Amino acid sequence: MRIPTLISIATLIFIIGCGADDDVIDFMPPVGDLTDIPYNPMPYNVEVPIQFPPIPVPPNNALTEAGVSLGRHLFYDPILSVDSSMACAACHLPVGGFTDNQKISFGVGGATGTRSSMSLINSAFYLNGLFWDGRIQSLEEQALLPVEDDVELMHQWGDVEIDLQNHDEYPTMFRQAFGIENVSQISKELAAKALAQFERSIVSAGNSKYDRVIALDEFFTDAEQNGFDMFFDAPGDLPDAECGHCHNAPLFTTNEYFNNGLDAVVSLFDFEDPGLGAVTGNEFDYGKFRAPTLRNIEFTAPYMHDGRFETLEEVIEHYNSGGHTADNLDPLIQPLQLTEENKADLLAFLLTLSDTTTLQNPAYQNPF
Numbered sequence: 225m226r227i228p229t230l231i232s233i234a235t236l237i238f239i240i241g242c243g244a245d246d247d248v249i250d251f252m253p254p255v256g257d258l259t260d261i262p263y264n265p266m267p268y269n270v271e272v273p274i275q276f277p278p279i280p281v282p283p284n285n286a287l288t289e290a291g292v293s294l295g296r297h298l299f300y301d302p303i304l305s306v307d308s309s310m311a312c313a314a315c316h317l318p319v320g321g322f323t324d325n326q327k328i329s330f331g332v333g334g335a336t337g338t339r340s341s342m343s344l345i346n347s348a349f350y351l352n353g354l355f356w357d358g359r360i361q362s363l364e365e366q367a368l369l370p371v372e373d374d375v376e377l378m379h380q381w382g383d384v385e386i387d388l389q390n391h392d393e394y395p396t397m398f399r400q401a402f403g404i405e406n407v408s409q410i411s412k413e414l415a416a417k418a419l420a421q422f423e424r425s426i427v428s429a430g431n432s433k434y435d436r437v438i439a440l441d442e443f444f445t446d447a448e449q450n451g452f453d454m455f456f457d458a459p460g461d462l463p464d465a466e467c468g469h470c471h472n473a474p475l476f477t478t479n480e481y482f483n484n485g486l487d488a489v490v491s492l493f494d495f496e497d498p499g500l501g502a503v504t505g506n507e508f509d510y511g512k513f514r515a516p517t518l519r520n521i522e523f524t525a526p527y528m529h530d531g532r533f534e535t536l537e538e539v540i541e542h543y544n545s546g547g548h549t550a551d552n553l554d555p556l557i558q559p560l561q562l563t564e565e566n567k568a569d570l571l572a573f574l575l576t577l578s579d580t581t582t583l584q585n586p587a588y589q590n591p592f
Contacts, residue, residue: 246355255406256389258399267403268292268421270348271431275438275474279348285364285417288398293591295422297397298415300590303387304370305332305377306402312370312419313590318583321523327531330363335375338497340531343524345582349425352479354402356513356529361504363420368412377576383414427533427589428519432579433511439472444576451573454566465543465570466556476518476577483511484530485557492551497529508552520577536574540567 270279281287299316301306309342315329316322317344322344330339337355347354347363354360360369370376371384378418386393389407398410401418444452452458454465456473472478480502489495492510503512513529527533533542544567548557562570 238520244336256395257405258395258407259405260398261534263398263399263403265290265403268425270425270427271351271429272427273435273474274345275435276427277349279427280351281348281424282362282364284418285454287421288401290397291402291418291421292425294397294401294416295420296588297591298419300423300592303391304379306379307332309333310377315376316344317371318585318588319523319581323519323524327526331373333379335378337375339529341519342463342516342527343513344423344426345519346426346428346475346477348427349475350479353481353503353514357503358481358497358514364413364416367416367419367423371412374530383479384415385412394552427582427587429579431581432519432549433576434573435579437576443573447569447572448576449573450566450569451571452576454562454570455573463560463562463566465560465562465566466558467543467570470517470535470554472513477515479514479515481509481512482554483552483557484513484548485542485549485553486532486542487511487550489550499529510548511550511552519575519577520579520582522575525585536571537567537582540570 252479266289268291270287272279279287279330298304299312302311303309310332315326316323319325324340327340329337329339331337342356352358355365356364360366367382371379371381372425388398390411390453395407395410398404398407398414399416402408402414404414433442433444433448450462453460454462454467456468457470458464470478470480470484471484487495487509490503494508495501495511498510500512501507503509516524521527521536525534525536527536527539533539541564543557544560544562547553547557
């Protein structure tokens, strides 16, 4: 990409009048003109599996090829961190199902967070809050937070804007994505829009074994079929695993928040991490967290908001035990009485939700 021409000469004109007062006209600081760069936004087409709903896209941030490309570059660029050591991708790597595979995520300089990073796969469909506690309602809002978070990228957006405005390539990319006319218009809001466009484009490829079976192109093994029946509480002799109520198809999340019995507490205000309750202030929301998607769950270990379970076997054992009681415990969290064979079959079904096509999609990889 070529570098936009910057107007580098500032002019200060002194007009000397006839009276005691002199008028001083101070001209605006230099501005980098970008209008000679073509602006011709082309729609970006996200391939969505046939069983998925349409991608919800806000009217003021339509997906374009230039916008998604800019967002992808920003997502992988450590320029957003205070010391240029970390990028957004540090906590959301494709190889980890767009998580970092850490129990607790780390920020610049090893600063310790309090929760495990969530997968970004299919986050375009999360219309009931983002993060484990639902505190943010849109990807555009979400993209603003990590930069200034004091345990994540630890930067200031004002400084980031200056870095982007003085970059060799980003002014051209912002022009092509949003039609800005000069570098001074590069802003955190536009950067967040671009990041949101890229994140919105990260959608399951629909090439998991589960999807192929639903499309009648393949068949489950006996174990996988048993797991499917237990997962969705199908009629028959197998016990109900009660999974599909919170992780329903096709997204394998209901976008809701639950207390799934992880912690024993005396009162609802005693949860070490209050989760949704800290956002709503509602007593019965304390200890509730978002039910994440189970698509590609094989690759996103460790599990739960605090990464307490290293394996899917541990997760299944937790639900089989019935968890810890509380006034707001979801009523479906109860002892399941699954046998070892039942648990193995349930795991076999969960693995049919793996889709490496999504994780290996070149459109989601580091562009640098």
